[in-house]
Amino acid sequence: xxxxxxxxxxxxxxxxxxxxxxxxxxxxxxxxxxxxxxxxxxxxxxxxxxxxxxxxxxxxxxxxxxxxxxxxxxxxxxxxxxxxxxxxxxxxxxxxxxxxxxxxxxxxxxxxxxxxxxxxxxxx
Numbered sequence: 001x002x003x004x005x006x007x008x009x010x011x012x013x014x015x016x017x018x019x020x021x022x023x024x025x026x027x028x029x030x031x032x033x034x035x036x037x038x039x040x041x042x043x044x045x046x047x048x049x050x051x052x053x054x055x056x057x058x059x060x061x062x063x064x065x066x067x068x069x070x071x072x073x074x075x076x077x078x079x080x081x082x083x084x085x086x087x088x089x090x091x092x093x094x095x096x097x098x099x100x101x102x103x104x105x106x107x108x109x110x111x112x113x114x115x116x117x118x119x120x121x122x123x124x
Contacts, residue, residue, distance in 0.1 A: 001025035001113040003095050008118030011085055015122070019080040021095030021115055028052060028071055028078075032098040034107050035069065035080045037091035037120075046107020047093070048080065054105040062088070085122045092117040 007019040019035070034049030048069040050057040057069035068081040078095060096111035 001031075001097060003097060003113060003115035005093065005095050005115040005118040008093060008120045010121045010123065012123050013086060015085050016081070016083045017085065017120060019082070019093055019095075019118060019120070021078045021080075023076050023078065023095075023097065026097060026099075027076075028073055030099070030101075032101055032105075032111070033071070033078055034096050034098075034111060035078075036094045036096055036107065036111075037089075038094070039088075039091040042091075044094075049105050049107040051102050051105045053101050053103050056105060058105040058107070060107075082120070085120075087122045087124045089120060090122050091120060093120050094118075 002024045005021045029052045032051045035047040036044050038044040048057045048059045066084045071078045094117045095115045097113045098111040
């Protein structure tokens with residue numbers, strides 16, 4: 001299983017970025033997948049995750065209405081479209097996958113496989 005992120009960068013407040021994560025070694029109907037982030041001095045937190053049993057992504061409260069999780073099965077890629085970015089969104093963003101499939105989408109458990117991370121910096 002491998003996950004490779006891309007798409008991070010520096011953006012001004014209110015701007016947009018799209019993160020991509022190309023995966024190999026599994027399919028989206030077998031594994032839970034998600035986006036996480038870790039800001040300096042803070043614990044890692046789940047941003048948005050989706051269980052194949054549920055099909056609908058959940059979102060952390062602070063990103064609801066601003067971030068959108070999507071997948072392209074043909075490209076084995078998941079995306080995180082981020083809009084109306086705020087300085088507090090600054091973090092290293094990771095995509096992750098888990099062979100544990102829960103009934104509903106959740107980021108609230110330890111995922112097994114992780115990408116290398118991509119830095120997102122939002123300037124004020």
